[in-house]
Amino acid sequence: MRKCFFDHVATNPLHPEVLNAMMPYFKEEFGNPLSVYDLGTRARDAVEKARSEVASLINAKPSTIIFTSSGTEANNFALKGIALARQNQGRHLIVSKVEHHSVLNTARFLEKNGFVVTYLPVDKYGFVDPDIVKKSITKETILISVAFANSEIGTIEPIKEIANIAKERNIVFHTDAVAAVGNIPVDVKELSVDLLSMAAHQFYGPKGVGALYVREGLRIVPLIYGGIQEGGRRAGTENVPAIVGMGKAAELTKIELNKRMEHCKKLRDRIIESMLKIPNVYLTGHFEKRLPHHASFVVEFIEGEAMLLLASMKGIYAASGSACTSKTLKISPTLLALGISPALAQGSIVFSVGIDNSDEDVDYFISEFPEVINKLREMSPFTKGWDNATQTEKCYTGQQIFPKKGD
Amino acid sequence: MKFVEGLKADVTADIVYMMCPMHLLKLEEMIKNLEDGQVIEILTDYDGALEDIPIWCEITGNEFLGMDENEDYYKFYIKKKSKAYK
Numbered sequence: 001m002r003k004c005f006f007d008h009v010a011t012n013p014l015h016p017e018v019l020n021a022m023m024p025y026f027k028e029e030f031g032n033p034l035s036v037y038d039l040g041t042r043a044r045d046a047v048e049k050a051r052s053e054v055a056s057l058i059n060a061k062p063s064t065i066i067f068t069s070s071g072t073e074a075n076n077f078a079l080k081g082i083a084l085a086r087q088n089q090g091r092h093l094i095v096s097k098v099e100h101h102s103v104l105n106t107a108r109f110l111e112k113n114g115f116v117v118t119y120l121p122v123d124k125y126g127f128v129d130p131d132i133v134k135k136s137i138t139k140e141t142i143l144i145s146v147a148f149a150n151s152e153i154g155t156i157e158p159i160k161e162i163a164n165i166a167k168e169r170n171i172v173f174h175t176d177a178v179a180a181v182g183n184i185p186v187d188v189k190e191l192s193v194d195l196l197s198m199a200a201h202q203f204y205g206p207k208g209v210g211a212l213y214v215r216e217g218l219r220i221v222p223l224i225y226g227g228i229q230e231g232g233r234r235a236g237t238e239n240v241p242a243i244v245g246m247g248k249a250a251e252l253t254k255i256e257l258n259k260r261m262e263h264c265k266k267l268r269d270r271i272i273e274s275m276l277k278i279p280n281v282y283l284t285g286h287f288e289k290r291l292p293h294h295a296s297f298v299v300e301f302i303e304g305e306a307m308l309l310l311a312s313m314k315g316i317y318a319a320s321g322s323a324c325t326s327k328t329l330k331i332s333p334t335l336l337a338l339g340i341s342p343a344l345a346q347g348s349i350v351f352s353v354g355i356d357n358s359d360e361d362v363d364y365f366i367s368e369f370p371e372v373i374n375k376l377r378e379m380s381p382f383t384k385g386w387d388n389a390t391q392t393e394k395c396y397t398g399q400q401i402f403p404k405k406g407d
Numbered sequence: 408m409k410f411v412e413g414l415k416a417d418v419t420a421d422i423v424y425m426m427c428p429m430h431l432l433k434l435e436e437m438i439k440n441l442e443d444g445q446v447i448e449i450l451t452d453y454d455g456a457l458e459d460i461p462i463w464c465e466i467t468g469n470e471f472l473g474m475d476e477n478e479d480y481y482k483f484y485i486k487k488k489s490k491a492y493k
């Protein structure tokens with residue numbers, strides 16, 4: 001059976017060249033970068049080379065990159081670090097309602113510890129309105145955090161505009177770019193962001209390593225105390241193989257980004273086209289301003305989890321927008337923020353393609369996936385009377401709220 | 408402790424929120440690139456620096472000019488003495 005991995009927002013396979021670059025640091029080059037003998041200095045040089053490569057991918061200086069254990073740690077570090085560093089200037093933070101849990105839950109933690117948080121609404125495409133950002137700012141505002149791109153609906157936010165609003169008012173601006181770096185061009189100088197989070201496994205690097213960009217001269221309180229690693233800003237012996245892998249992955253991404261985007265967009269567009277031919281299937285997010293590898297939908301009358309299970313039996317691996325919630329049966333806060341009803345949000349499914357996918361994978365998907373939907377709809381109690389029922393008898397329909405092509 | 412006010416420094420190392428031994432490492436790293444007589448300013452909120460920096464100056468032969476403070480952090484001023492590096 002064919003295997004189609006269409007869940008690249010969850011993670012990516014390691015690039016073979018990345019693995020090759022990492023291997024010596026698991027074996028003979030096992031030194032601690034702080035050791036003064038040659039084994040240590042070679043490890044240190046490898047970490048610094050990786051720092052330059054990661055910096056170069058986002059057009060930053062190497063000294064502004066702090067390696068972390070994940071994108072989640074980078075987000076925690078950014079929010080807590082700035083909140084603590086600036087608490088004497090004010091105790092108000094602004095984040096969007098469609099942030100990753102590592103931002104939302106950190107904001108909630110800060111809220112419990114005496115900070116005030118404004119959660120920005122989004123429109124039906126998932127866009128944050130810069131005017132609402134302006135209106136939400138108070139004299140006490142010290143930090144604004146808006147994700148670069150959303151992994152559930154693929155929407156790319158107007159980061160430059162929001163960053164400029166923050167800059168004009170001397171407010172620190174952080175963007176969680178975990179879903180963006182490696183999939184679209186990201187340039188910290190052009191965007192004038194103060195902090196930016198990223199994760200290596202989103203661009204064919206290893207898991208367990210991420211980074212936070214901290215603008216030169218910006219003070220931040222460390223999240224982890226200990227030794228002098230990362231200039232005293234993030235203690236703990238460096239994960240040298242993973243950092244080397246992140247560096248190599250960044251180097252390859254910089255070279256191949258345009259080619260990757262073109263490849264993914266072509267496949268992605270075929271998936272969107274085929275899915276929208278099925279009745280009562282809607283695209284979530286925006287048709288144009290979305291990640292090039294990302295296709296997300298709501299399928300009426302059936303559940304995302306059921307689709308995932310049946311699809312996986314056919315070798316098609318995808319995600320449901322309600323994924324992190326599947327274990328608790330909660331509805332995705334992102335989809336709710338778009339104004340999608342809880343009943344409709346249950347039918348969410350996300351396909352995200354990568355460089356390892358081919359046209360043949362999409363052919364297979366197009367031939368197999370509609371059958372998954374049909375089978376589940378046949379079983380669904382909600383579809384009874386769907387064709388024959390009058391408008392008022394239908395359980396729910398999302399026709400009115402979803403974006404249309406050319407919007 | 409020697410207190411000074413309004414001293415102009417040639418370079419500044421901002422290591423506010425960073426713990427021991429960053430204050431001494433940064434000082435050592437940056438002072439190497441200064442000319443004789445130039446002044447480095449260290450900004451830190453680390454209390455241990457109150458003791459460490461004057462002693463470090465004594466040991467290395469650089470001149471501790473004094474310190475200043477505001478609500479959030481201390482400012483230390485150190486003048487490079489080339490003879491300490493010969």
